[in-house]
Amino acid sequence: MNRVLKYAWYQLIVIIIATLFAAVTLLIAALYFRGKEFSAIIPFCLFVFVHLYRVFFPLKEGQIAFDERDIQIKNRATLISFTIFWYAFILICIIPILAIGNGSIHVMYLGGALLGCAISFRIVWSIAVIIQYGWGGQRWRRII
Numbered sequence: 001m002n003r004v005l006k007y008a009w010y011q012l013i014v015i016i017i018a019t020l021f022a023a024v025t026l027l028i029a030a031l032y033f034r035g036k037e038f039s040a041i042i043p044f045c046l047f048v049f050v051h052l053y054r055v056f057f058p059l060k061e062g063q064i065a066f067d068e069r070d071i072q073i074k075n076r077a078t079l080i081s082f083t084i085f086w087y088a089f090i091l092i093c094i095i096p097i098l099a100i101g102n103g104s105i106h107v108m109y110l111g112g113a114l115l116g117c118a119i120s121f122r123i124v125w126s127i128a129v130i131i132q133y134g135w136g137g138q139r140w141r142r143i144i
Contacts, residue, residue, distance in 0.1 A: 004070045006057060008077075008129035011050050016121050018046035031036065040108070044115070049124065077128035085121040 025043035029036075034111040059065055066074070096105050 001034045001058075002066075002070065002133065003059075003063075004066050004074060004129060005133045007053055008126040008133075010053055010057070011122060012126035012130070014049045015047070015119060015126070018044065018049070019119060021046050047119075073129055073132045076132065077125045081121045081125040082123045085117050087115045088120055090111070 022043035026040060029040075029043075096109070
């Protein structure tokens with residue numbers, strides 16, 4: 001398995017586990033610790049493991065990290081991810097205006113919206129890389 005494909009699988013698994021952990025932790029905190037001091041950032045600490053890929057899977061001596069095909073796949077996946085990211089971000093910014101109107105939005109909503117878009121960016125990037133390697137790149141080019 002290619003190094004970029006390994007990273008995509010690793011990133012997808014870590015993000016899914018970290019998201020589930022954060023959701024369960026925030027649900028427990030909301031139900032059982034209502035009114036207590038709790039930082040909502042703490043459950044998202046597992047997202048740090050996405051950046052520890054090089055520690056867990058070091059590049060071996062003489063091993064090539066990626067070639068031209070890998071660069072093309074990463075660039076297409078990044079383009080797709082940014083497109084999805086911006087559409088999601090614009091929708092997240094417009095929906096409260098349409099729903100609330102001339103009201104006010106709590107500041108924590110903005111941070112959560114940006115975090116949700118960033119998580120979706122990483123998930124879409126991983127899935128795009130996995131699909132491109134699985135399809136051999138030919139069918140993917142016809143879709144784009």
